[in-house]
Amino acid sequence: MDNDTVALYEARARILKAMAHPTRLFIIEELQRQERCVNELTGMIGADMSTVSKHLSVLKNAGLVSDERRGASIYYRLRVPCIMDFIDCVETVLKSNADAQMDIVRCCRK
Amino acid sequence: MDNDTVALYEARARILKAMAHPTRLFIIEELQRQERCVNELTGMIGADMSTVSKHLSVLKNAGLVSDERRGASIYYRLRVPCIMDFIDCVETVLKSNADAQMDIVRCCRK
DNA sequence: TGGTTATTTTGCTTATTTGCCAAATAAGCA
DNA sequence: TGCTTATTTGGCAAATAAGCAAAATAACCA
Numbered sequence: 001m002d003n004d005t006v007a008l009y010e011a012r013a014r015i016l017k018a019m020a021h022p023t024r025l026f027i028i029e030e031l032q033r034q035e036r037c038v039n040e041l042t043g044m045i046g047a048d049m050s051t052v053s054k055h056l057s058v059l060k061n062a063g064l065v066s067d068e069r070r071g072a073s074i075y076y077r078l079r080v081p082c083i084m085d086f087i088d089c090v091e092t093v094l095k096s097n098a099d100a101q102m103d104i105v106r107c108c109r110k
Numbered sequence: 111m112d113n114d115t116v117a118l119y120e121a122r123a124r125i126l127k128a129m130a131h132p133t134r135l136f137i138i139e140e141l142q143r144q145e146r147c148v149n150e151l152t153g154m155i156g157a158d159m160s161t162v163s164k165h166l167s168v169l170k171n172a173g174l175v176s177d178e179r180r181g182a183s184i185y186y187r188l189r190v191p192c193i194m195d196f197i198d199c200v201e202t203v204l205k206s207n208a209d210a211q212m213d214i215v216r217c218c219r220k
Numbered sequence: 221t222g223g224t225t226a227t228t229t230t231g232c233t234t235a236t237t238t239g240c241c242a243a244a245t246a247a248g249c250a
Numbered sequence: 251t252g253c254t255t256a257t258t259t260g261g262c263a264a265a266t267a268a269g270c271a272a273a274a275t276a277a278c279c280a
Contacts, residue, residue: 001136001156009132015200016130021238022119025126026111038257046111051239053258063207072247072256080206082199089192090125096190097173131268148227161269163228168267182226182277 018062019083023047024055027076031065032084037073128172129193133157134165137186141175142194147183 001009019025023045030036030044038056042049056076059065066079111119129135133155140146140154148166152159166186169175176189 001154006132009135011204012135012197012200013130013132015203016126016135017237020123020126020130022116022123025119025122039255044111048240049257050241050259053256054239057258063203063210069247069257072254074257080199080203082202086196086199087122089190089196090122092192093125093173093190094121100173127267149225158270159227160229160271164269167228179227179277182224184227 015062015064018058018064019086021055021058023052024059025087027052027055027059028064028078028083029087031076031078032081035075035077037075039073041076125172125174128168128174129196131165131168133162134169135197137162137165137169138174138188138193139197141186141188142191145185145187147185149183151186 019028026045027041030041038049038053041056042052045052056065056067060067060076064079064083065076067074067076069075129138136155137151140151148159148163151166152162155162166175166177170177170186174189174193175186177184177186179185
């Protein structure tokens with residue numbers, strides 16, 4: 001693989017890595033519903049505010065969310081809506097895994 | 111967030127985490143094209159075979175690929191085709207980030 | 221059975237990620 | 251300005267991930 005090709009896969013991986021955390025997936029889904037400030041998200045998530053803020057900065061650095069200060073609060077929103085289609089596919093994988101698991105159970109009961 | 115909700119986001123995150131590595135993204139894309147054995151993939155990737163094998167086991171544990179032994183070789187294939195739509199969306203994010211970057215450059219030149 | 225090829229597993233080291241706390245920064249208001 | 255609220259940053263310890271090399275498995279063939 002040449003350098004450019006490696007760079008492409010690294011760039012893609014950075015986006016996926018930014019999404020690959022339960023809290024960040026929650027944030028993505030919530031922001032798709034409506035914009036939220038750090039304080040609101042912290043209330044829903046129940047972690048330290050600094051932790052939530054750091055998750056948001058990970059999403060922001062990946063270009064997945066944008067932020068806008070209004071008064072004392074900073075509101076975040078999802079920048080790229082197609083991200084949600086992602087989640088649908090992930091659900092398909094989970095469903096498929098569950099089915100496969102079920103088959104194993106059925107098979108071994110016989 | 112209750113336990114079930116946390117478990118759901120953790121399950122989704124596990125899938126994304128399995129994808130979130132440049133080498134594994136390459137493997138996913140290649141397997142979508144055609145099934146491949148470890149040896150073939152190792153040749154394309156240029157890492158230690160044990161490393162490639164480990165990447166494949168990560169993908170397999172996440173339910174993203176399946177394997178089938180034929181003779182001495184083990185062939186891997188992509189289990190869930192919608193994964194590729196994912197990549198399209200990631201490309202959209204990258205494009206969008208590049209555009210945003212371009213805007214900044216344009217703005218600061220003025 | 222012994223040798224060869226293909227693959228996985230184990231051990232080990234290094235790098236990255238996570239999350240809390242405390243300190244720093246920012247904005248609004250009395 | 252001083253106080254309060256909202257958010258980010260830096261430091262640090264624990265957990266997780268990554269990659270190589272060597273040893274272990276597995277299948278094939280002579």
